[in-house]
Amino acid sequence: MPRALLISYIDKDSFFHKLNPVTKLVITISVIILIFITKSFIHNLIIFIFIIPFAYYSKLTKQVFMPIKYLFIIFVILFVIQGLFYPFRETVLIQLPYGFAIWTEGLIYASMISSRLLVMLVYGYLFVLTTHPGDLVSALRKLRLPYIFGYIVLATLQIIPRVQSQMATIIEAQKSRGLETKGSIVKRLRAYTPLLGPLFMGSVQNAIERATALEARAFSAKCEKTSYRETIIMKKDKVIMVLTIICLIIFGVTSWLL
Amino acid sequence: MAIVEFKNFSWNYSGYRSKVLRNINLSINKGEFFGIIGGVGSGRTTFCSAIMGLVPHLYPGNIDGELIVDGLNTEKSSMSDLSTRVGLIMQSPDTQLTGAGMNVEEELSFGLENLGTPRKEMIKRVKKMIKLIGLESFKYRNPFELSGGQQQKVAIASVLIMQPEILVLDEPTAQLDPLGTTLVFNLIKKLARKGITIILNTQKIDYLAEFADRVAILNDNEIRKVGKTREVLTDINLLKKNRIISSDFTQLSNELINRKLYKGALCMTLNDAKEMISKVKRG
Structure with missing residues (x-):
């Protein structure tokens, strides 16, 4: 029997589910752009916390956080390696025996990378959970x-x-x-x-x-393709897309200036 | 009228020394139910993929002679042109499904999407097809979660929905249990009545005996015999020479004739056997 999927769409009746896949894609990509603009992992953690209302309104509060456990080991490795061997190290945080030390810069770098991973994973996963793959294909x-x-x-x-x-x-x-x-x-x-x-x-x-x-099934037929599933970009999709991009600019600029 | 015509057709997969199909001369008529039998490794699957154009378009190799399908030369026309004329079903139910659909309806519509069929027409045809294969209660299930027989039915339907002139079935029941086999053959029988040209490659001679108009024996990469179903399937010596086991009914009638218990023709189908037994009983 096929085992349970790690990645899969969960059918729920929610506002977020009903959005056009393109709108959700724009939101997800905006968030990903934003976390690469920020200069502090604290900002990234704030963005991470923002997933909670999103997840709540898509009725998937618990599921969204499920894949974090798979990242845990990567975080541990990141902190250990970067903490010990970060190339641009200056400040010693804790002196270890045999000349090793844990460096502050290394830990900051590791937390930056892990917070980015965390945000990408959670938002990306929410996108996958709330978007029917057929709709995504049709929208694309x-x-x-x-x-x-x-x-x-x-x-x-x-x-x-x-x-x-x-x-x-x-x-x-x-x-x-x-x-x-x-x-x-x-x-x-x-x-x-x-x-x-x-x-x-x-x-x-x-x-x-x-x-x-x-x-x-005529996959290579050279003609205009049609879709069985219908996806329409509605007014609310347009509004949300514009809002998302405005938010991206505002947050991006503030975070850059702070 | 011939719809599939092999003219001195030979095929050689590149990298192999011997030809997989050798000097095939054969024409299959429109609306005919044509059966293909033969030994393992005798080129039957290649024969089927040639009609679809997979040979030479998907597999590299050398072609000799030509193959005309519905007026198109398979070597010169594209796969997408051929795919609207020929539907091909192969053995494994799992890999017949494209994975492009999350449920049966979407899997069925995939071919139509690729051909650019308008959405309204698509919905109509999908509905009709689901009814034809009798999977109404499964239409929202993921095709990968169905049983083998049901998957194969979905695969057949998703090819049929593109309304091909010719349906080529390459051992569609090889991996199915007896119930799945019966389901698939009942569907094929239904289609044959609708006048689609069907080319069926199978080991299940009993089913072929019931449905097919003509049968060809393809053995050791050559056509050994083409003829009316009864003529071919009751020729025990010919079948034996080509390492094909004849139907139980044929063997039974042959045995009874040899023991001088029955005087008549060799049996081929269950009905023949029933008649024979009632005759034997009457003495």
């Missing part, structure tokens, strides 16, 4: 963005669980032939390496077959 097509890009977005979301279940099948098949997948990290790494071959080959084989299926 209307903007005359290449439809192949749209298909890649949609099919990736659908095919990831296929690959996961394929992986599970291969693991089970290998286990039934006596593969040991428990033990120390080295042992586990060694156990999973032989699984990559069949997984990779299988995926390539499936990709070829799927390509033929796509050709059988």
Whole structure:
């Protein structure tokens, strides 16, 4: 059975869900631009806290924060490596034995990077959770963005669980032939390496077959494309897009000047 | 009138020494139900992909002779032109689905979207097609979560919705359980009645015996025999020579004839067998 998706659309009846995908894309991209303008991680954390009303109004308060746990280990690594080895270090925060030290600049740099990651992850995830992939493709097509890009977005979301279940099948098949997948990290790494071959080959084989299926559906036909799902840019979408860009400029300038 | 015409057609995948299809001369008529049987590795799948134009457009190799499909030379015309004329269904139900739709309705409409069909027409056709395949209660389900038989039905429907003249089925039931097989064959039977040209490559001779107008034996990369279904499928020696196991009914009738319990023609379908048994019973 296919395992639960990490990335998936959750159908809810909310204001945010009903917005045009393009509007949501504009909001998400604006936020991402904003966090690269800011010069302090505290500003980024404020932007991060702003997700709460968004999440609340899309009725997904809990779900939005779920993927943070996957980033936790990256944060730890970032803080350790940057704290110890940041190249532009000047101030020692804590002196460690053997000539090592934790540097203030390193920690500030690490918190900047992690706060950016945090914001991108949460806002990006909210976008994915509230946008039907079909609507996204349809909206992209209307903007005359290449439809192949749209298909890649949609099919990736659908095919990831296929690959996961394929992986599970291969693991089970290998286990039934006596593969040991428990033990120390080295042992586990060694156990999973032989699984990559069949997984990779299988995926390539499936990709070829799927390509033929796509050709059988006139995927490469050179004509004006239409969409089954209808997406309309309404008045409220236009208003929100304009507001978002105004907000981006105001916040961007203030944060830059502060 | 011939709709598919192989004229001395040969195909050689690049990198392989021997030809996968050798000097094929064959014409399939419009509205015909045409069956293909043969041994493993005899080029049947390549035969099917040639009609769709996958050979030579998607796979590299060398072509000799020509193949005309609905007036188009497959070598010279594009895949997208061919895809509106020919629908191809292959073995694995999972990879037949494009992943472009979150539910059955969207999966079905994908081909029409690519052809630029207006939305109203699309909705109409999707509704009709869902009714035809009998998946009304599943139309909002993700196609990947359906059973194999249902997935294969969705795959067939999503090709059919583009209203091709010819439907090519390459072992559509090879990975299905008996129930799934029956579901798919019942759908194919329904389509055959509508007058679509169907080219079916299958190992399931019993089903072919019931539906097909003509059958070709493709073995060792060559066409060994083309003829009326009954003529081919009841020729036990011919089948044996081509390593094809004849239907249980044919074997049974052959055995009864050999034991001089029955005087008559060889059986091919279940109905034939029923008739035979009632005759044998009467003495």
